[in-house]
Amino acid sequence: MVVGGGIAGFSAAVVLAERGVRVTVVEAEDTVGGRLGAWPHRLPDGTEQVVEHGFHAFFRQYYTWRAILRRADPSLAVLRPVGGYPVIAGRWPDEDLTGLPAAPPLSLLALFARSPSLGVRDLTGANRGLALELLGYHPARTAAALDRISAAEFLDRLSLSERARTMLFEAFARSFFCDPRAMSAAELVAMFHFYFLGNPEGLGFDAPRTDYLHGIWRPLIDYLGGRGAEVRTGGRVRAVEPVAGRRWRVVLDSGTALTARHVVLALDPGGLRGLLAGSDGLRAAAPELARRVEALRLAEPFAVSRLWLDRDVAPGRAVFSAVTGEDTLDSVTCYHRLEEPSARWAARTGGSVLELHSYACTEPDAERATARMRAELARLWPETRAAAVPHRVERLRGGAPAFPPGQLGRRPRVCGDAVGVRVAGDFVELPFCAGLMERSAMSGVLAANDVLAEEGAAAEPVDGVPQRGLLAGWTRLTRRSSRF
Numbered sequence: 001m002v003v004g005g006g007i008a009g010f011s012a013a014v015v016l017a018e019r020g021v022r023v024t025v026v027e028a029e030d031t032v033g034g035r036l037g038a039w040p041h042r043l044p045d046g047t048e049q050v051v052e053h054g055f056h057a058f059f060r061q062y063y064t065w066r067a068i069l070r071r072a073d074p075s076l077a078v079l080r081p082v083g084g085y086p087v088i089a090g091r092w093p094d095e096d097l098t099g100l101p102a103a104p105p106l107s108l109l110a111l112f113a114r115s116p117s118l119g120v121r122d123l124t125g126a127n128r129g130l131a132l133e134l135l136g137y138h139p140a141r142t143a144a145a146l147d148r149i150s151a152a153e154f155l156d157r158l159s160l161s162e163r164a165r166t167m168l169f170e171a172f173a174r175s176f177f178c179d180p181r182a183m184s185a186a187e188l189v190a191m192f193h194f195y196f197l198g199n200p201e202g203l204g205f206d207a208p209r210t211d212y213l214h215g216i217w218r219p220l221i222d223y224l225g226g227r228g229a230e231v232r233t234g235g236r237v238r239a240v241e242p243v244a245g246r247r248w249r250v251v252l253d254s255g256t257a258l259t260a261r262h263v264v265l266a267l268d269p270g271g272l273r274g275l276l277a278g279s280d281g282l283r284a285a286a287p288e289l290a291r292r293v294e295a296l297r298l299a300e301p302f303a304v305s306r307l308w309l310d311r312d313v314a315p316g317r318a319v320f321s322a323v324t325g326e327d328t329l330d331s332v333t334c335y336h337r338l339e340e341p342s343a344r345w346a347a348r349t350g351g352s353v354l355e356l357h358s359y360a361c362t363e364p365d366a367e368r369a370t371a372r373m374r375a376e377l378a379r380l381w382p383e384t385r386a387a388a389v390p391h392r393v394e395r396l397r398g399g400a401p402a403f404p405p406g407q408l409g410r411r412p413r414v415c416g417d418a419v420g421v422r423v424a425g426d427f428v429e430l431p432f433c434a435g436l437m438e439r440s441a442m443s444g445v446l447a448a449n450d451v452l453a454e455e456g457a458a459a460e461p462v463d464g465v466p467q468r469g470l471l472a473g474w475t476r477l478t479r480r481s482s483r484f
């Protein structure tokens, strides 16, 4: 039984169903996909479009998630390269770091050579001890050295120029749905390693050429169906309780109860907390899991506004731009230059389809978040100021995990103290360095592997980026001389 039909739940279900395990996925919402979910939406002009929780970048080092997608799409035809990926700001020129050599240390040297934000002052003026911590990621040591301070404090002490800090690090930290003041510095260093310094695939990423419903979820549902798995939507699980014979009873809001020997809890962090709160027997059987789940914190809500404009933006605008230095706007995606259904709508109407994101949004509602993001965009892309917006879909939602200082070693792990119950999701503490969608997929596969291990079957291989930073050996040698 897999509770939760997002990336983590589907990744577990795919591996288990392939090995002949009888799998049922139970998803609370009417559509699967969780935060990558997508659903049909009719525009006022009658056009049928699919809208989503938001644009997603499919990085090339997402080996596990891509391997799951390949099950239903062997050549990954659904993905296309997004091309340049600039960071844009009102105060400084755009900066595009794609196309750097993929492998460290060349990527790092090229970053210093190419990035106008990193000057000689950054090289000579940075706190050397902390700069080495950044380059010398080591899972246990980085956690011990940096988990008690925030990413913002780390960046303050690193003493980079304001430009380097804003252009290279602030945008990066916020893309984890975290205000840098509320994010662990250890998590920032781990993610910097995973996405940049330790990433052998380079900074480029791909994105689906069509909507996620048709490009990802329907093919995966068909794949699971072909292997005897069942996907039930619209069924919120309210409790999981132990029953005789080392089995678990999964109780839905409707009152339906299903029993299973193995359960994978692949919910979002808020959903998992709610489920544990309603599951007395599970809490009693797994006090350690209950403590770890109770300690989970949620990030600020994220705002996503899809806008159908009456005109196009300037021809040179990138498909995806990260925005930094603004209060609310964190990214803008030109959907009509990326996704086929949006491109068809734009070609027919002469308009454009933009999606604006705010990853840690402090506005009180979706309408005000949209207004704020539009005003900020108008300063960056003046051609959008006079554009009419005949239609928009906007959302302000919580649900992403927070990674506050002091939490490493205390978040839920895949296997806990309840035999037969595993946890998967993008908040789970993994033995391997991975982030966001890849963390979800990897935790799902590791949960499936634990089921397979209990049944005496071989594990599904899991690939990852190198698990140590380039200078991981140096930080130990230099720690004593560090000012930190």
Ligand SMILES: Cc1cc2nc3c(=O)[nH]c(=O)nc-3n(C[C@H](O)[C@H](O)[C@H](O)COP(=O)(O)OP(=O)(O)OC[C@H]3O[C@@H](n4cnc5c(N)ncnc54)[C@H](O)[C@@H]3O)c2cc1C
Pocket: 003, 004, 005, 006, 007, 008, 009, 026, 027, 028, 029, 032, 033, 034, 035, 036, 053, 054, 055, 056, 057, 058, 235, 236, 237, 238, 266, 267, 268, 271, 272, 275, 302, 304, 357, 399, 424, 425, 426, 427, 435, 436, 437, 438, 440
């Ligand atoms: C706007 C936005 C942009 C993003 N951009 C990127 C990006 O560019 N790159 C990237 O890698 N990641 C990105 N992410 C993050 C990514 O979406 C998540 O990391 C990932 O989708 C999480 O998957 P999951 O399966 O762990 O959790 P979820 O997707 O949250 O799935 C959990 C599922 O459990 C279900 N559930 C909850 N409670 C219950 C219950 N009681 N009973 C049954 N079901 C329940 C939920 O409905 C949900 O479907 C983005 C997220 C958002 C919101």
